[in-house]
Amino acid sequence: xxxxxxxxxxxxxxxxxxxxxxxxxxxxxxxxxxxxxxxxxxxxxxxxxxxxxxxxxxxxxxxxxxxxxxxxxxxxxxxxxxxxxxxxxxxxxxxxxxxxxxxxxxxxxxxxxxxxxxxxxxxxxxxxxxxxxxxxxxxxxxxxxxxxxxxxxxxxxxxxxxxxxxxxxxxxxxxxxxxxxxxxxxxxxxxxxxxxxxxxxxxxxxxxxxxxxxxxxxxxxxxxxxxxxxxxxxxxxxxxxxxxxxxxxxxxxxxxxxxxxxxxxxxxxxxxxxxxxxxxxxxxxxxxxxxxxxxxxxxxxxxxxxxxxxxxxxxxxxxxxxxxxxxxxxxxxxxxxxxxxxxxxxxxxxxxxxxxxxxxxxxxxxxxxxxxxxxxxxxxxxxxxxxxxxxxxxxxxxxxxxxxxxxxxxxxxxxxxxxxxxxxxxxxxxxxxxxxxxxxxxxxxxxxxxxxx
Numbered sequence: 001x002x003x004x005x006x007x008x009x010x011x012x013x014x015x016x017x018x019x020x021x022x023x024x025x026x027x028x029x030x031x032x033x034x035x036x037x038x039x040x041x042x043x044x045x046x047x048x049x050x051x052x053x054x055x056x057x058x059x060x061x062x063x064x065x066x067x068x069x070x071x072x073x074x075x076x077x078x079x080x081x082x083x084x085x086x087x088x089x090x091x092x093x094x095x096x097x098x099x100x101x102x103x104x105x106x107x108x109x110x111x112x113x114x115x116x117x118x119x120x121x122x123x124x125x126x127x128x129x130x131x132x133x134x135x136x137x138x139x140x141x142x143x144x145x146x147x148x149x150x151x152x153x154x155x156x157x158x159x160x161x162x163x164x165x166x167x168x169x170x171x172x173x174x175x176x177x178x179x180x181x182x183x184x185x186x187x188x189x190x191x192x193x194x195x196x197x198x199x200x201x202x203x204x205x206x207x208x209x210x211x212x213x214x215x216x217x218x219x220x221x222x223x224x225x226x227x228x229x230x231x232x233x234x235x236x237x238x239x240x241x242x243x244x245x246x247x248x249x250x251x252x253x254x255x256x257x258x259x260x261x262x263x264x265x266x267x268x269x270x271x272x273x274x275x276x277x278x279x280x281x282x283x284x285x286x287x288x289x290x291x292x293x294x295x296x297x298x299x300x301x302x303x304x305x306x307x308x309x310x311x312x313x314x315x316x317x318x319x320x321x322x323x324x325x326x327x328x329x330x331x332x333x334x335x336x337x338x339x340x341x342x343x344x345x346x347x348x349x350x351x352x353x354x355x356x357x358x359x360x361x362x363x364x365x366x367x368x369x370x371x372x373x374x375x376x377x378x379x380x381x382x383x384x385x386x387x388x389x390x391x392x393x394x395x396x397x398x399x400x401x402x403x404x405x406x407x408x409x410x411x412x413x414x415x416x417x418x419x420x421x422x423x424x425x426x427x428x429x430x431x432x433x434x435x436x437x438x439x440x441x442x443x444x445x446x447x448x449x450x451x452x453x
Contacts, residue, residue: 028097157189163196164213166220186216232300238438248438270349272338327361335402
C-alpha cells in the first residue's frame with residue numbers, strides 16, 4: 001500500500017502522472033485542457049467518435065475552449081483524445097466527467113457512471129487515483145464506485161485511491177474558469193484526499209478539502225438548490241408585484257443597495273441548464289430514502305416549472321391589448337439557449353415555451369445568435385431565423401427568453417412590435433409596446449415611430 005501511495009505521489013508531484021478525463025463535454029474538455037496547460041499528459045476519453053475525431057483535428061465543440069486553445073494543447077504532444085477505454089490500463093489518475101441526467105420519472109440516472117465503473121474494473125491497474133466530478137446525490141462515490149471495486153477485491157486507500165470533486169463550470173463566465181474557481185474535494189481515506197488534493201492543487205488556484213465524499217457531493221447540490229429556491233422566490237415575487245402594480249426590477253435594484261443581508265436574484269421564464277433544474281431533484285430523491293421530504297425543494301420546482309405557462313398566458317394578455325388572439329398570431333422568441341452567451345439549450349425553458357405556443361395555435365419562430373437549432377418534442381429540427389429587421393417587423397409579438405448581450409435591443413424596440421420582456425433586456429427603452437415580467441400590464445399605447453428615432 002505504502003509503495004503504491006508513495007509512487008503515485010511522486011508521479012503527481014513531478015507532473016509525470018498520465019491523467020485521463022472521461023467525458024469530453026462542457027466539464028471534461030475544459031478540465032483536460034487546463035491539465036495539459038499545467039504540464040500533465042492527458043488522455044481524453046469519450047464514446048462519441050465524431051466528437052473525438054473533431055477534437056483530434058483541433059475543432060472544439062465547447063464554446064469555452066477555442067479552436068486555437070485546443071490546437072495549442074495538441075501541439076504539446078501531451079493531449080490525446082480517444083474513444084478507446086483500454087487506454088485506462090496505462091493511466092495513473094482519471095477524472096470522471098460524464099452526464100448525470102434525470103430519468104423520465106425524475107429519478108437520478110447514474111447509468112453513465114455505472115458504465116465507466118465497468119470499464120475501470122476491466123482495464124485499470126492498481127494504484128490509480130479515481131476522482132468523480134459528475135454531479136450526483138450524496139453517497140454515489142462510495143455506493144457506485146467503492147463498493148463495486150470492492151467486489152473485485154480492490155480496497156480504496158490501498159489498492160487504488162478514490163475522491164469526489166464536484167464540477168463548478170459556469171459556461172461563458174468572463175471571470176471564473178476552471179483554474180481560478182475553488183475546487184472542493186473529499187476522499188474516502190486520508191491518503192485518497194491527500195493525493196486528490198495534490199493533483200488538483202497543481203491545476204487550480206485553490207483546493208478546498210472536506211472530510212469525506214458525501215460532504216463534497218452535497219456541497220454541489222446545496223449550491224444549486226440554493227439558487228433554485230431563490231429563483232423560485234423571486235419569480236413568485238414578480239407575479240405578486242404585477243398584481244400590486246409594482247415594478248419588481250426597480251424593487252430589486254433598490255434592495256441591492258443594502259450592503260449586507262441581501263443577494264439579488266432575478267425572475268425569468270423558467271430555469272434551464274444541466275444543473276439547476278436537475279440537482280435539487282437529486283437531493284430530494286436521496287432525502288426521501290431517509291424519510292425526509294423537502295418542502296422547499298418541491299415547491300421551488302413547482303414554481304419554476306410553471307413559469308413557461310405563465311409566460312404564454314401573459315403573452316396572450318398582451319396580444320389581447322393589441323386586438324389579437326394567441327391563435328394564429330406570429331410570435332418570435334428572442335433566445336433559446338438556457339443562459340446568455342452560450343449555445344447550450346439543455347433544459348432551456350424556451351423549449352417548453354416554444355411547444356406551448358405551438359399547442360396554443362401560434363405560429364412561433366425563434367432567433368438566437370448562438371443556438372442555431374434544436375430538436376422539438378417530435379424530434380424535428382427547428383432552426384433559428386436569420387436576423388432581418390424587415391422580417392422581424394412582421395411578427396405580432398416578441399418574447400425574450402435569453403438575454404444575449406449581442407442582440408441589438410434598441411433596433412428591435414424601435415420596430416413597434418409588441419414585446420414581452422422576461423429578462424429586463426429592454427430596460428433602457430420606455431416604450432408603451434414593451435411589457436416586462438414583474439410589472440403590471442397596462443393598456444396598449446400608441447407607438448410614435450418618429451419619436452423613437
